[in-house]
Amino acid sequence: MRVTIPSPLLDYTKRRDVTAKGATLDEVLRDLDRQFPGIRFRMVDEHDRIRQHMRVFLDGDELRDPATVLDDKRTLHIVQALSGG
Amino acid sequence: MATRRSPALLVATRKGAFILKSDPARRSWKTSAPIMLGHIAHHLVQDPRDPKVILFSARTGHLGPTIYVSKDRGRKWKEAGSPPAFPKAREGFKTHVLDHSFWLTPGHASEPGVWYAGSSPQGLFRSEDGGESWQPVSGLNDHPEYSQWMGAMENGTPDGPKLHSVIVDPRDKNHLYVAMSSGGVHESLDRGATWKALVKGMDVVQGFPADKLYVHDPHCVRMCPSNPDRLYQQNHCGIYRLDRPGEVWERIGKAMPAKIGDSGFPMTVHPRNDKVCWVLPMDGSMVWPRTSIAGKPSVYTTRNAGKSWQRQDKGFPAKDAWWTVKRQAMCGDARDPVGLYFGTTQGEVWASRDEGRSWRCIARNLPEIYAVECAEL
Numbered sequence: 501m502r503v504t505i506p507s508p509l510l511d512y513t514k515r516r517d518v519t520a521k522g523a524t525l526d527e528v529l530r531d532l533d534r535q536f537p538g539i540r541f542r543m544v545d546e547h548d549r550i551r552q553h554m555r556v557f558l559d560g561d562e563l564r565d566p567a568t569v570l571d572d573k574r575t576l577h578i579v580q581a582l583s584g585g
Numbered sequence: 586m587a588t589r590r591s592p593a594l595l596v597a598t599r600k601g602a603f604i605l606k607s608d609p610a611r612r613s614w615k616t617s618a619p620i621m622l623g624h625i626a627h628h629l630v631q632d633p634r635d636p637k638v639i640l641f642s643a644r645t646g647h648l649g650p651t652i653y654v655s656k657d658r659g660r661k662w663k664e665a666g667s668p669p670a671f672p673k674a675r676e677g678f679k680t681h682v683l684d685h686s687f688w689l690t691p692g693h694a695s696e697p698g699v700w701y702a703g704s705s706p707q708g709l710f711r712s713e714d715g716g717e718s719w720q721p722v723s724g725l726n727d728h729p730e731y732s733q734w735m736g737a738m739e740n741g742t743p744d745g746p747k748l749h750s751v752i753v754d755p756r757d758k759n760h761l762y763v764a765m766s767s768g769g770v771h772e773s774l775d776r777g778a779t780w781k782a783l784v785k786g787m788d789v790v791q792g793f794p795a796d797k798l799y800v801h802d803p804h805c806v807r808m809c810p811s812n813p814d815r816l817y818q819q820n821h822c823g824i825y826r827l828d829r830p831g832e833v834w835e836r837i838g839k840a841m842p843a844k845i846g847d848s849g850f851p852m853t854v855h856p857r858n859d860k861v862c863w864v865l866p867m868d869g870s871m872v873w874p875r876t877s878i879a880g881k882p883s884v885y886t887t888r889n890a891g892k893s894w895q896r897q898d899k900g901f902p903a904k905d906a907w908w909t910v911k912r913q914a915m916c917g918d919a920r921d922p923v924g925l926y927f928g929t930t931q932g933e934v935w936a937s938r939d940e941g942r943s944w945r946c947i948a949r950n951l952p953e954i955y956a957v958e959c960a961e962l
Contacts (some may be wrong), residue, residue, distance in 0.1 A: 542648035553647040
């Protein structure tokens with residue numbers, strides 16, 4: 501499926517649009533890590549929870565549960581929450 | 586002929602890292618372009634066993650924590666394949682989430698490639714492959730009394746509770762010390778498998794029970810390179826010395842002038858004289874401003890193991906300077922005379938090349954400085 505990458509993670513992918521395989525959100529994030537080693541731990545903690553300031557949307561629907569089943573015809577948007585200073 | 590390396594400082598800031606390089610006389614300093622601009626840099630440390638190697642602990646405000654490794658003296662950086670992380674929680678069990686690796690320490694001279702990382706929240710991790718992959722030191726992280734040592738997360742320091750001051754005895758790779766804010770000072774004789782608290786003699790904030798480890802807040806512990814049986818400590822509640830095999834810290838800060846007190850964060854020791862150390866006092870009165878006392882910055886040194894202290898402020902602003910210097914942000918080199926360096930949260934780096942007798946600012950307008958470490962690059 502198509503996945504869009506936020507600017508803080510472009511060091512890993514070098515491009516905004518990538519593709520990844522998987523039936524669930526967890527599988528897609530693990531496939532991204534296979535392609536771009538290290539990217540998953542920047543987004544997901546050691547207990548498989550999406551980090552506080554990261555957001556994942558399947559088109560307009562926000563996903564928090566890694567077990568969420570994905571429709572590979574849609575686009576997964578990984579977004580960095582706006583915060584900090 | 587071997588290349589003569591120049592003095593350098595590895596400066597970690599809230600917005601990235603910088604490398605300051607000097608001529609051999611330590612007169613003229615140049616600041617590099619930012620490294621990983623925007624990343625929160627916690628600590629950069631050169632490997633004394635292989636000086637081409639530098640490790641760099643980082644995170645950002647949004648992304649998880651990681652470690653970068655340079656094998657060419659800081660020109661190029663590669664991320665660790667498996668950075669420090671707590672083990673995944675078993676179903677129904679509570680565990681920790683690593684916020685950042687706070688402190689980096691190279692392993693023993695006989696163990697090239699071994700590194701230790703102290704984390705926030707408190708945890709100890711070890712790498713045996715030069716920082717590429719990291720494993721938790723279970724003897725500490727999974728200790729049955731962990732929660733009694735560290736207390737609750739909300740008891741931690743404002744930047745998060747942390748394990749710091751990881752010290753490897755140069756005579757014995759199995760002999761380790763760590764300190765925790767909060768959690769006290771601990772010693773292991775078996776490479777981290779088991780631990781013993783070393784807090785006797787350490788004061789705590791009045792009203793707290795001193796027999797509880799979680800109220801002990803050592804800010805920085807240093808071992809004397811010339812005498813590994815001697816430790817100096819800057820604590821939330823005073824300055825201390827411990828001579829092993831003794832187990833009771835002596836509050837040598839009581840000899841500081843009363844109007845200065847003995848609060849502060851960093852502690853720096855002389856590389857060849859175990860009677861000499863330096864502290865940077867900060868205001869610990871009332872609500873603990875932790876700024877230069879009365880707006881007049883000073884370093885204090887002892888040359889007799891804490892029996893008496895001398896003020897060193899030549900070159901500092903005489904008034905109206907409200908500096909804060911964090912626990913990792915002061916260091917000394919191994920040259921003769923010793924060079925001393927510190928960085929302020931206002932982004933200035935100050936240096937002395939005469940063991941603190943005189944000081945000058947060698948960099949300003951950097952981001953908030955978290956750590957300053959000496960290097961030879």
